[in-house]
Amino acid sequence: ACFAQIDKVEKEVNSFVSLQKEAALKRAEEVQKLIDDGTLSGPLAGVPVAIKDNMCTEGVTTTCSSKILSNFVPTFSAEAVLNLEKAGAVVIGKTNMDEFAMGSTTETSYYGETKNPWNLEHVPGGSSGGSCAAVAALEVPYALGSDTGGSIRQPSSYCGIVGIKPTYGTVSRYGLIAYGSSLDQIGPVARDVTDCATVLETIASHDVKDSTSVERQDTDFTSALVNDVKGMKIGIPKDYFGEGLDEEVKKPILEAAEVLKNAGAEIEEFDLGLVKYAIPAYYVIASAEASSNLSRFDGVKYGYRTKDYEELHQMYKKTRSEGFGPEVKRRIMLGSFVLSSGYYDAYYLKALRTKALIKKAFDSAFAKYDMILAPAAPTTAPKLGASLSDPIKMYLGDIYTISVNLAGLPGISIPVGRDAKGLPVGMQLIGDCFQEKKLFQAAYTYE
């Protein structure tokens, strides 16, 4: 059924970088046998899934939507993918993304842009735009995305689906090709809250292969799917609802807040503060880490190597010049600059201090509130091409998502309405570290 739908819509939407039809159908048969003989059961057994193309899949090309990894076939699978496979999931393909997850529109992919299934003239958001578009276009029931600064929540919001970025350390990053390692987290995108909780429960695991992985005893997320928000305290940051937030986004979110209030939650406005420092701090830290992480792509160990060179340094230089796209190069240059001697203290250290202050601001909010209710993005999905020419404008669009990564918190995006054009609006619920269950419980109100 998935492949039939893919045949119908994929040409227009372009959610996938690669499809593994033959392997998937074969695996589905094997899984069916295990289900029939009683060896395998559970909600994900035999259910198809798509994986963002920055997660390694053994024997299957993993490109990060970059030319430099166009021929990279990993010899191992990411831990999150293995966890799904253990539960009987069937991987049907690898989804498109912004190159190396740098971007907010899925337009920086070497393999062409993905389009928003609700309106093909608009972007699906990014960087997990392929995963979110695939779910919204009914090509697959759920997918994995990754979120360094909003890349699960923002495209989920643009595509009208549910996506959660878990607390940092909940899902192993082993086999996730690193962008900003201190911020990256894998998470599910799906059609509803129940599916997201089911998938997150399956992929969350303590993993010795990821030193930042956390041992948690409370990952039975589906147990939180109960209709009860009575007495929950929810804070609305005033500084998130002022200038810069589109009226067409604001209205459905405030209406959705009323729904929680009518169900018995206590809603209160407060000042979160420091909001304007989040974007500069994030782009300094993420680019610094990216410049270091991406130094391994040099034409020697992985992927693409330039055809035409005479000596080693020229080979490095030409490989990287030809292999990376403009947005990735911009980040590598920015990151190398803020880490260089003379600038390190002024930019990188200052950004780390800002990050600590942002965490503190959230800590004092969570001393008062069970969760924070916010937009996922200031607008609905922009038109294709509108963001590419103005990177700073695109960076500003991350205002509501990136501080959640800087503080390591969980955040879920749920669809709450549509703009006049029919494009979906997403609302974000942000929890304290390890409070995913509260988020699922509140989000379940809309199911």
Ligand code: GLN
């Ligand atoms: N838009 C942000 C960036 O470009 C977030 C990307 C992400 O979460 N991977 O860095």
